[in-house]
Structures are given as C-alpha cells and as structure tokens.
Ligand code: ZN
C-alpha cells in the first residue's frame with residue numbers, strides 16, 4: 001500500500017520493576033485493592049516532591065540501547081499540562097525537547113524481505129491512574145478511579161512514519177515485544193503493559209491519530225478500518241480531517257473524539273522539582289548488563305547447534321523457549337530437541353493458552369530430556385511421547401509412572417521378531433497364501449502380532465520384519 005503512511009507511539013510499562021517512577025509505592029496494581037498503593041506523590045498532592053527511581057532510568061537506558069537508539073548524555077523531565085480525572089496533579093511528568101534517546105530501529109521480516117523500522121525518539125514518563133466503569137463506558141452512571149497505576153514507569157517509543165500497512169505495524173509490535181521481554185524489565189502478559197497510539201494518513205488526506213489501543217490485533221483492525229474509511233472519503237472528493245479518534249474494540253470501528261490537540265496546548269515546561277540526568281555513567285553500567293538479543297541468539301543457535309534457521313527463528317521468539325531448548329540440546333541431539341520443542345511442545349502449550357514460563361513448570365527440561373532419551377533408545381514410540389507430554393501437561397505426575405500406567409513402553413525389537421516368528425509358525429495357511437502371491441496375507445500375520453501386543457507394536461515395523469522373514 002504505497003499511499004498509506006503509518007507511525008506508532010508505543011507506551012511500554014516497565015512493569016517488572018519494584019517501585020513507581022517518582023515514589024516508592026509498589027507497581028503491581030493488577031491484583032491489589034484499588035487505591036492501596038498510593039502516597040502523596042502519586043496522588044499529586046500539593047507540595048509532595050518526586051524523586052527519580054534510578055532503576056527505572058537504568059531499565060529505560062537498557063531498552064534504548066537494545067533498540068539501537070542514541071542515549072542522550074543529558075536528559076530533562078517536563079510537565080505536560082492537561083486536565084483529566086486520572087491525572088490528579090493536572091500535569092503528567094514526561095519529557096519534551098530533551099528526551100532520553102533519539103533514533104534507533106527495529107528490524108522486521110516482511111514478505112519482501114527485511115525492513116528497518118526507524119525510531120524517532122524514546123522518552124520516560126509516568127502512567128496516569130486508571131478509570132473504570134461499571135458496565136460499558138457509554139452506559140455507566142459514574143466512573144471509578146484507581147490511582148494504583150498512577151506513577152508506574154512508562155517508556156514512550158515513537159517510530160518515524162515509515163510503516164505502509166497494518167500488517168507491518170503488527171510485525172513491528174510483535175518484534176518490539178520480544179525484544180522487551182528479553183531485557184527482563186517488561187512482562188507483556190500483564191493487562192495494559194503495552195498501549196499504542198497509531199497515526200495514519202493517506203496521500204492527500206489529514207493525519208488521524210487513534211488513541212490508546214490495548215491489543216496488537218486491535219491496532220491492526222483499527223488501522224484497516226481507518227484505511228477503508230479515509231479511502232472512501234477521498235474517493236468521494238471529501239477531506240480527511242486531522243483529528244483524534246477512539247477505537248471501539250467491540251464494534252471494530254473508530255469514532256471521532258476531538259480535533260487534534262497541538263503541542264502548544266500542553267504548555268510544556270521543565271519540571272522544577274527534578275534535576276536533569278547525566279546518563280554517561282549509567283550507560284556504562286547498563287552496557288555490561290545487556291543480555292544476548294534475539295538476532296544474536298538466532299545466529300548462535302544455527303552455528304553452535306547446527307539447527308536450521310526455521311527452528312532457530314521460532315526458538316528465539318520467547319527467551320524462555322530458547323533457554324528450554326538449550327537445556328535439552330546440551331543433553332541430546334540438538335535437531336531432535338529443536339523439533340520436539342518447536343513442533344510438539346510449543347503447539348501443546350499454545351493449545352492450552354500457555355507460554356514456556358508455564359511450560360517450564362509443567363514439564364521440566366530434565367523430564368523432557370528423560371522422555372526423549374527413551375525415544376532415542378526406542379523404548380517409547382513417537383506417538384507415545386506425544387501422549388506422555390499431553391498427560392503431563394494436563395494431569396502432572398511422574399514420567400515413568402505415566403508410561404507404565406498407560407502401557408507406553410515400546411516392545412523391544414527382539415521381542416517383536418520373536419512374535420513375528422511365532423505368527424509365521426502358527427499360521428501356515430497365511431504363509432502359504434503369501435508365497436502363492438497373495439501379498440495381503442501378510443496383513444493377517446501383522447494382525448496376529450498386534451493382537452498379542454495389544455497394539456503396542458509398530459505396525460509398519462512389524463510388517464517389514466514379516467515380509468523379510470517370508471522372503472528368505
Ligand atoms: Zn506513591
């Protein structure tokens with residue numbers, strides 16, 4: 001879509017930190033009673049003084065470095081003035097013309113190859129409180145405010161307007177999320193962890209901003225809706241107004257909120273209660289803490305374990321899955337480990353709505369190793385392994401006990417051979433028929449072995465042995 005221009009502003013909560021951005025209240029607002037993690041600072045009481053959380057600045061720098069951005073040596077907080085009930089101070093402490101970092105990029109894989117999505121800036125700010133409504137926003141008689149979220153550290157990551165389809169926007173967000181998860185300062189599973197404002201314009205139309213979309217699917221749908229809406233307006237010779245719209249996730253449409261506010265409306269000015277930050281020492285400190293990032297890991301997996309890129313690519317999507325693979329691959333053939341983890345375990349976890357963090361607890365790597373060793377030693381069939389994995393995930397229990405109780409231990413090859421010989425001896429008629437050219441008579445003999453073993457013999461393997469025996 002060459003006439004479409006999309007830029008994103010992504011708000012990311014640094015939600016694996018312990019405390020808020022400017023006070024020492026805990027940030028885990030998800031499972032606590034409303035308005036219990038609050039103090040004069042995050043309630044915006046007059047005279048309360050903010051103090052910067054150094055860990056939050058370090059986490060922000062870590063992210064900026066991982067996104068290839070240039071951390072600025074000197075950075076300043078500003079007041080962004082506007083009124084809303086979730087913002088009791090009447091201003092948000094944010095950053096304006098001296099943001100934490102400039103530039104940077106995220107690489108995505110599109111159908112036409114790799115594309116670098118350039119970033120404009122990355123800045124720190126505080127999350128406002130959270131409004132909630134009994135029932136729906138339009139029908140509720142009143143709204144409730146929870147200030148537990150007020151002051152949670154946020155990073156706003158702004159891209160250049162360089163994406164040209166809703167799909168590219170989704171690919172960018174997916175990749176960004178993976179990078180953030182790697183840095184261990186962000187948990188994407190928590191509600192509100194990543195909220196997106198999307199800017200979209202079509203050639204010849206005004207720029208429309210869609211505010212506060214809370215899911216990746218929502219971003220893609222909202223943008224698709226906007227493209228159709230704006231295209232229809234332009235086709236009919238009408239103008240696309242520059243405005244702010246809201247995405248209605250229930251009806252999958254966007255609705256007009258207000259004409260776009262201008263920067264001057266916010267009356268930005270430097271926050272007088274906070275000192276500017278000189279970042280150079282912190283940058284040095286953080287550089288040493290940067291973990292291996294997905295791209296590096298992918299290359300290393302291909303070289304060190306000699307697995308295909310198709311496996312490496314998937315394994316690095318989740319750092320926990322990558323770790324799981326390494327634990328198993330150190331004890332077994334790496335290709336075997338990769339294929340069981342990517343093709344089977346991942347699918348079984350997905351099916352149950354779990355990621356590898358849960359998977360790790362349900363089927364520990366050492367248990368997976370034991371199970372796959374049985375498979376390599378031909379003590380259990382492929383089908384048997386799958387059944388053990390499923391049982392283990394659904395019911396727990398010990399690997400060996402599951403194999404025993406379900407009778408999944410495979411019958412050794414020597415035993416199968418003995419039974420094949422027995423089948424031949426006991427069924428001279430079938431053997432005669434086979435030798436007379438009735439090839440399907442062999443099925444009768446295979447059936448005998450299957451019956452005696454109650455289906456635990458591998459039918460293809462058994463048929464092969466019988467045919468070999470009969471041709472001698
Ligand atoms: Zn507080």
Ligand code: MN
Nearest residue numbers: 011094125156
């Ligand atoms: Mn913001």
